Each structure stands twice: as C-alpha cells, then as structure tokens.
Amino acid sequence: MATARPHRSHPAPADPAHDHRLCVADALTVADRVCGERGIRFTDLRRRVFELVWASHKPVGAYAILETLRTEGLGSAPPTVYRALDFLLEHELVHRIESLNAFVGCAHPGEHHRGFFLICTQCGNAEELDDERLNTAIAKAADAHGFAARHTTLEVAGTCASCRPS
Secondary structure, eight states: OOOOOOOOOOOOTTSTTOOHHHHHHHHHHHHHHHHHHHTOOOOHHHHHHHHHHTTSSSOBOHHHHHHHHHHTTOOOOHHHHHHHHHHHHHTTSEEEEGGGTEEEEOSSTTOOOOEEEEEETTTOOEEEEOOHHHHHHHHHHHHHTTOOOSOOEEEEEEOOTTTSOO
16 A cells, blocks of 8 residues: 555644645645655646645535536536545545535545544534544453454534634
C-alpha cells in the first residue's frame, strides 16, 4: 500500500490565518501522488469531484456536487458522480459522513486509517481526528466482545471552538 506524507494538522477553518486554498492544493498534490503510486487514473472528472469535496471544510452531498458540475457545463449524471465518489472513497482520498450522507476530504489521503470526525452543528465544518488513544480504546472494546473490527467511523456532533460562546 502506498503511504502518504505524515499527517499534518491544518489550521482550524475559523483561524484568521487559515488559507483554505493551501488545504486544497496540498490535497491535490497528495491525491496525484497516491494515484501515480498505485497506477490508477485520476481523470478530469474524478479530480473535479475531489476539488468540489475539498471546496470547504463542510461535508458536501453528491447532489450538490452534481449541481455544480451541471452549472459548469459538465452535465454529469448521478451515476457518474457516484462512481467518482466511490473511486475517491476506495482509494482513501475522501470520507463519507454517514449521518449527513455527505463527503469530506481526507486528512490522511491514501492511508488506511480510522475515521473520527468532529462535526459542528452550527457552522457545518467537519474536522478529522487522528487519535491513537481512540483507536486503542475501540480495538480493546471490540476485542473484549470477540469482535474483529474491519472499518470504524466515529462521528461526534457538537459545537466547534469558533461557534461556542466565549
């Protein structure tokens, strides 16, 4: 399996110093590298869907992506968008936020890892966590029940630091 660069935390989206264009540029660079290392095609449509998922830190639904593609004259049908999203999910470039039926860019592209997300119910931003303590606690709890976990996604809804009153 190809390994992506070590995880680097992006500044919080509400941080005044945050330039989201850097998040997108970094994500595209890593996605290009992951696809190249794996010998898979990062087609123009897949790239554009990836860019739309990364357009903000807010999870985006497939139909919102489809609508943007249509306004850009790309006129993609829902199955085409879902195939592009399936490709991005399969190659660990994006995550699906089940509770929102939406997608968000992956902070650890191309790396097999657990998905832990903090989702702000006020601003809608989703932040991916990388916490070995959570990994260990979930693995121990599953093991105590004789359960072999293959995939873990943890979604925590609440209020982010930017939206909480001081």
